[in-house]
């Protein structure tokens with residue numbers, strides 16, 4: 272793995288912060304676990320046997336490198352050069368597995384016997400259940416009750432893979448609530464369990480660790496663009512942001528390349544001011560949630576607001592601290608996309624390129640409508656996952 | 672002297688600290704419950720500031736938080752309800768909650784308000800010790816507000832020593848690896864942990880909480896520490912109560928009697 276960002280203004284500092292954001296705001300019950308991870312993750316990741324097994328699994332098991340596909344018809348429509356980074360072709364159907372492979376290897380090195388995870392869209396749950404099956408570890412996944420209904424195929428996949436799926440029934444019964452339950456489970460099982468967080472959220476070192484595992488996305492994009500054009504840098508990189516792991520991975524190796532414009536797309540739900548939205552940077556302010564200081568949607572009293580999005584993976588009231596820093600510093604531009612725009616973008620990609628995108632990824636695609644890139648611009652869209660899990664939602668909303 | 676420090680200096684019988692959630696069962700119950708607790712002979716009280724995402728709490732306290740929030744409770748309203756509390760109660764009062772609502776109120780404004788109305792200490796489980804020491808301790812100190820740290824069976828000896836050094840008032844010993852409201856009672860492994868801490872002869876008094884629910888567990892815990900904290904079991908009693916004053920008196924006498 273490339274570690275060139277170590278001294279970057281966008282890399283995590285030694286206290287676990289990205290600018291003003293990050294840290295490890297956890298109850299004392301979790302301190303030993305998080306501290307154990309913090310003290311060990313960098314040295315484990317840099318061990319040659321870890322790297323060899325990680326790289327081997329990424330290529331032989333996950334199917335990396337994923338293609339950087341030139342979307343010809345879409346490019347003609349938008350009069351620019353559009354390349355899709357095909358994370359949807361990863362084993363299990365989304366980028367999430369890049370992270371779970373890395374974390375399961377760390378958990379094994381730390382001697383953990385059991386894995387707990389949260390999931391929204393179910394992609395991270397499936398990716399976790401998959402690596403647990405692969406390594407023979409027990410797997411418990413918390414999932415909001417609402418998400419279990421709207422992402423049913425993924426619940427069935429987790430069952431098939433041998434994971435125990437537990438419904439989170441508090442709050443809005445979505446990703447935030449599943450995360451609360453997973454953290455409580457970890458508090459109750461502190462010594463033998465590793466918590467595989469599914470995005471660049473949580474206490475330090477999680478955001479940095481997950482970013483490193485996902486950074487393979489931008490590492491490959493650079494290599495692939497160099498092979499095609501002799502230049503690693505595109506003009507734009509677009510990615511959707513729930514917690515922000517696919518975006519962090521797609522942005523990572525471009526952070527110190529100012530000519531590459533980074534665009535993060537949040538879920539506006541029914542509209543930013545509709546009261547049914549998950550557009551965190553538009554609606555949020557600094558606060559502490561799930562172990563880190565970040566930007567989050569909240570009331571004046573500091574109660575976390577229930578978010579809304581048609582896409583379970585983006586239905587989260589916060590963003591990872593690295594994104595809070597990219598937003599505040601202006602390094603990345605944040606825009607939001609409504610349910611309706613995402614649905615139409617999903618339909619468009621299906622009809623024009625024969626690729627059914629995850630509803631999350633469709634949020635990134637939808638922004639192509641508004642980007643107005645120049646004809647020769649190279650625009651990379653991170654296609655974070657495939658849409659099989661969303662067919663019921665697409666069919667119903669689009670009356671197919 | 673801070674009322675918490677004074678209590679530990681003066682008392683030589685086990686200290687009973689009761690937790691309840693502000694604005695629960697009804698929004699206006701906060702101050703009446705506090706006065707009934709004082710009347711019933713409780714030594715110290717911890718008032719919960721309800722939060723939308725209480726990750727260190729089990730179902731009972733989660734539910735009381737949800738109900739309190741839907742009743743309309745907030746940090747601002749809690750301070751209004753407690754504004755005149757020192758005309759009515761003399762016992763040490765702590766506020767317990769999560770960091771985000773306090774951050775949004777403003778750390779300094781929060782500490783100032785605590786001093787003004789006579790709150791003695793704060794417990795914020797998700798506020799890291801390093802952040803407290805680097806950023807907030809000076810502010811807490813200038814308003815005479817104590818910050819209570821937690822330790823658990825997994826906390827290293829080295830870290831316990833460090834927490835002891837920077838603690839005032841008492842150290843909150845979490846009885847087992849769990850969120851609040853666990854019902855497993857006190858097991859042998861737990862007693863070994865209590866013994867281990869007692870033998871460390873810390874300078875700071877200790878109070879044991881989480882999973883303390885009745886006279887038996889209170890007495891066991893108190894034999895290893897300066898006293899114990901009851902939360903979920905009391906919240907459950909409130910939930911079933913039709914006469915708060917009477918039921919609080921009988922709950923407390925069932926523990927202390």
Ligand SMILES: Cc1ncc(COP(=O)(O)O)c(C=O)c1O
Pocket residue numbers: 365366391392393394395469470471511512513514515516517518583584585629631632655656657
């Ligand atoms: C396909 C896909 N893309 C994106 C996301 C959002 O997560 P993140 O922002 O961490 O990439 C999810 C989450 O479930 C997902 O399944």
